[in-house]
Amino acid sequence: MTLEEAEKEALKCVHCGFCLESCPTYNVTRNELFSPRGRVLAFREGKSLEVFASCLFCRRCELACPSGVNYSKIYVEAIRRVRKLDVSSVVESPKLLSLTLRALRRSRPYLPEPREPLTHKDERAEVVIFPGCVTSVLFRGLVEKAVKYFRAVGIKTEVVNGCCGLAHLHSGNEEGARRAVERLRERAKGRPIVGLSSNCVARLKEEGLEAYDFAEFVVKRGLPVKGRAELVTVHDSCHASHFGLGKYTREALRMLGAKVVEMEEPNYECGAGGYSFILNDDVSEAVSEVKKNMIAKTGAEAVISTNPVCTLNFLRKGLRALHVLDLMEA
Amino acid sequence: MSLLRELQEIVGKEWVVSGEAATLYSHDAFLLHKGSPSLVVLPGSEEEAVRVVRLLLKRKERFIVRGSGTSLSGASTPLDDEVVVSLARLNRVHSVEGFEVEVGPGIANFSVSKSLPTHLFYAPDPSSYQVSSIGGNISHDSGGIRVVKYGPTYNSVLGLRVLLSDGSVEEIRTSPLLNHKSIFVGAEGTLGVILRARLRTFRRPENTKTLAALFESLEKASRAIVEIFNRGVNPSGLELMDRYSIRAVERSRFRAGIPETEALLLIELEGIPEEIRRDEGVVLQVLEELEAEVIVPKDKEEESRLWAARRGAFPAMAYIFPAYITLDCNVLRRDLSKALLKIREIARKHGVYIANVFHAGDGNLHPLIPFDPNNRESMERAVAAGVEVEKVVIELGGVPSGEHGIGIEKVGFMRRYYTEDELKVFRRIKEAFDPDYLMNPCKLVQREDCRPASEVLTKLWEAD
Numbered sequence: 001m002t003l004e005e006a007e008k009e010a011l012k013c014v015h016c017g018f019c020l021e022s023c024p025t026y027n028v029t030r031n032e033l034f035s036p037r038g039r040v041l042a043f044r045e046g047k048s049l050e051v052f053a054s055c056l057f058c059r060r061c062e063l064a065c066p067s068g069v070n071y072s073k074i075y076v077e078a079i080r081r082v083r084k085l086d087v088s089s090v091v092e093s094p095k096l097l098s099l100t101l102r103a104l105r106r107s108r109p110y111l112p113e114p115r116e117p118l119t120h121k122d123e124r125a126e127v128v129i130f131p132g133c134v135t136s137v138l139f140r141g142l143v144e145k146a147v148k149y150f151r152a153v154g155i156k157t158e159v160v161n162g163c164c165g166l167a168h169l170h171s172g173n174e175e176g177a178r179r180a181v182e183r184l185r186e187r188a189k190g191r192p193i194v195g196l197s198s199n200c201v202a203r204l205k206e207e208g209l210e211a212y213d214f215a216e217f218v219v220k221r222g223l224p225v226k227g228r229a230e231l232v233t234v235h236d237s238c239h240a241s242h243f244g245l246g247k248y249t250r251e252a253l254r255m256l257g258a259k260v261v262e263m264e265e266p267n268y269e270c271g272a273g274g275y276s277f278i279l280n281d282d283v284s285e286a287v288s289e290v291k292k293n294m295i296a297k298t299g300a301e302a303v304i305s306t307n308p309v310c311t312l313n314f315l316r317k318g319l320r321a322l323h324v325l326d327l328m329e330a
Numbered sequence: 331m332s333l334l335r336e337l338q339e340i341v342g343k344e345w346v347v348s349g350e351a352a353t354l355y356s357h358d359a360f361l362l363h364k365g366s367p368s369l370v371v372l373p374g375s376e377e378e379a380v381r382v383v384r385l386l387l388k389r390k391e392r393f394i395v396r397g398s399g400t401s402l403s404g405a406s407t408p409l410d411d412e413v414v415v416s417l418a419r420l421n422r423v424h425s426v427e428g429f430e431v432e433v434g435p436g437i438a439n440f441s442v443s444k445s446l447p448t449h450l451f452y453a454p455d456p457s458s459y460q461v462s463s464i465g466g467n468i469s470h471d472s473g474g475i476r477v478v479k480y481g482p483t484y485n486s487v488l489g490l491r492v493l494l495s496d497g498s499v500e501e502i503r504t505s506p507l508l509n510h511k512s513i514f515v516g517a518e519g520t521l522g523v524i525l526r527a528r529l530r531t532f533r534r535p536e537n538t539k540t541l542a543a544l545f546e547s548l549e550k551a552s553r554a555i556v557e558i559f560n561r562g563v564n565p566s567g568l569e570l571m572d573r574y575s576i577r578a579v580e581r582s583r584f585r586a587g588i589p590e591t592e593a594l595l596l597i598e599l600e601g602i603p604e605e606i607r608r609d610e611g612v613v614l615q616v617l618e619e620l621e622a623e624v625i626v627p628k629d630k631e632e633e634s635r636l637w638a639a640r641r642g643a644f645p646a647m648a649y650i651f652p653a654y655i656t657l658d659c660n661v662l663r664r665d666l667s668k669a670l671l672k673i674r675e676i677a678r679k680h681g682v683y684i685a686n687v688f689h690a691g692d693g694n695l696h697p698l699i700p701f702d703p704n705n706r707e708s709m710e711r712a713v714a715a716g717v718e719v720e721k722v723v724i725e726l727g728g729v730p731s732g733e734h735g736i737g738i739e740k741v742g743f744m745r746r747y748y749t750e751d752e753l754k755v756f757r758r759i760k761e762a763f764d765p766d767y768l769m770n771p772c773k774l775v776q777r778e779d780c781r782p783a784s785e786v787l788t789k790l791w792e793a794d
């Protein structure tokens with residue numbers, strides 16, 4: 001992605017406004033300063049670029065845009081010039097990430113205790129488990145369970161810790177994002193990657209890696225699963241829903257014996273996109289509230305979230321959020 | 331106190347946009363002009379809206395009221411530095427009862443239908459229905475595909491709450507005598523501010539069925555349109571896509587595998603199964619007589635692919651050129667064939683691409699003329715061709731705009747279509763409602779002192 005490409009995308013925008021109602025930050029403000037169309041215009045005019053700071057980078061606007069404007073390209077170019085905070089070096093190092101999260105925990109008690117990422121490698125491992133940076137330190141239990149599960153079904157795995165680069169993109173660090181993917185590509189050595197963070201999986205797919213979300217892998221390989229029959233609703237995390245990963249989550253849940261009640265808009269943004277789960281402002285809070293109400297209306301016992309940042313945001317809002325793995329017996 | 335401070339006091343600081351950021355309200359979906367609004371204010375309730383507008387009136391500020399800003403004629407584009415009042419936050423559903431729903435002006439058309447019990451729907455469906463606001467729909471008397479059966483927005487408005495230029499708030503109800511509801515429908519925000527609308531809804535039809543027909547000539551397709559009605563069938567949708575719009579769509583993400591041919595008719599029938607069967611028989615007979623190749627979609631999925639292609643035809647133009655002029659002139663159905671052929675000639679003469687995709691059932695043409703916004707010559711050619719299309723249509727006895735409005739785009743055509751006396755009457759009406767020309771100035775009905783703010787506008791305004 002380059003400035004030139006971003007400019008080309010911005011020029012494709014015919015200002016029709018068809019993206020407005022799809023955008024969570026517009027929904028809660030109804031103001032062009034928080035709309036995709038407004039952001040694209042700001043970029044085109046080189047004015048008021050700070051309107052990108054409130055963008056949750058959920059890419060719903062891309063799905064709605066009839067002219068095929070690739071908003072991501074514009075976002076990454078613009079946000080670089082606006083964002084003061086860059087977490088790239090933090091997410092690349094589990095130590096730094098743990099330290100940071102530990103500090104954040106003081107004011108955010110809903111955050112789980114950070115732990116050392118799990119290292120694991122079977123002889124002649126055929127599949128790579130990629131937890132994703134946040135999952136690796138905050139949800140280590142999921143990684144352990146995944147390793148155990150694959151062992152039980154006779155698949156040899158290696159856990160590869162690291163970052164997919166999505167966090168880098170949120171601060172416009174294109175170069176860092178690309179390097180993160182390249183590192184993963186090298187370490188996967190052509191083996192299929194099974195991700196435990198669905199938005200990271202989406203990013204890897206987009207970059208052409210053979211990556212599967214955990215549920216997707218289970219369904220596509222027809223692996224056996226057993227689990228608890230709970231009444232749940234499914235949150236489709238934003239980037240993952242671009243790749244239609246939600247249908248595998250639902251299929252895996254069905255195989256487990258769980259019952260799914262759908263909420264009004266399962267792929268509606270959780271409210272934590274961009275850096276909002278750290279920088280939480282009024283707008284992202286209002287979006288979180290919309291989402292929380294959608295979940296509450298279903299009467300489900302838990303919301304299934306396959307992406308850690310969404311999960312954290314749900315925990316913050318006092319909801320019970322679980323990964324598919326949490327419902328599995330391993 | 332400065333206007334900015336006073337407005338901030340009414341709506342709160344974060345709901346007044348000033349300075350550079352106001353640029354984001356400099357235009358709507360009409361791409362030929364950008365204003366530079368001095369301030370943008372977004373009231374959050376009816377009371378705030380009333381106070382904001384009263385303040386602007388008291389201070390004799392010129393202002394524009396807008397909803398989602400999807401106007402294709404620039405009706406919500408500031409010409410110059412007018413204050414922009416966005417009512418997008420007034421998006422509440424106040425009540426649903428029987429077949430009626432009462433809503434705020436900022437609610438999106440689509441959200442109205444969503445708020446209804448599943449057996450009802452709100453009929454007017456402009457292409458922008460997912461986002462365009464009810465206030466804007468009313469102000470433009472927006473149509474859409476279903477106009478052919480349910481009429482434009484006018485037929486779905488039962489009552490309005492309007493703020494007038496003397497600061498009073500009036501409840502406008504349908505009345506059997508001197509029906510004054512009508513004057514605010516299609517007024518493009520030049521006569522009053524719509525604060526609330528009571529709308530009528532319809533019962534969802536039991537079944538629908540789509541037929542598609544390919545024609546080797548525009549004349550035959552036009553004859554089919556006339557014949558369908560002559561034989562007593564009133565479809566719920568009757569759309570035409572010509573060769574050039576098919577070509578654009580098939581290059582875009584809306585492609586539906588439509589073969590490139592002179593004209594495609596999309597016909598939707600609705601009702602109970604017996605009605606549909608009867609109408610289908612009649613339509614198929616007409617199509618056969620006119621040697622059309624009929625495609626009967628095999629399932630609902632194929633049907634929706636075809637309709638998505640039709641709905642996507644406008645934005646699909648972006649795959650050809652990044653900007654386009656959208657005209658929406660209206661002719662009688664029986665003159666469609668003449669109008670279409672003349673438009674082809676105009677395209678050849680000016681060396682422009684004109685795609686036509688339109689509401690054929692009600693003769694509402696949509697010639698789309700793409701241009702390269704970075705190339706002046708290309709823009710000028712498009713404007714010249716557009717002006718000529720409007721002339722031809724008016725000569726055929728048609729009207730300059732069927733549903734997108736006059737805005738700043740078509741004010742020039744008003745003089746061609748209406749006599750000087752008629753325009754005088756318009757001005758008297760305008761002056762009765764808004765003596766100082768503060769509301770959406772220079773749109774629809776102009777005072778002598780309106781100046782085109784750019785060269786392109788000059789060309790459009792001097793169109794006669």
Ligand code: SF4
Nearest residue numbers: 023055056058059061
């Ligand atoms: S990425 Fe999401 S929040 Fe950002 S402009 Fe698009 S829809 Fe809105």
Ligand code: SF4
Nearest residue numbers: 013014016017019065
């Ligand atoms: S939908 Fe696409 S073309 Fe339309 S305003 Fe949004 S980004 Fe621009």
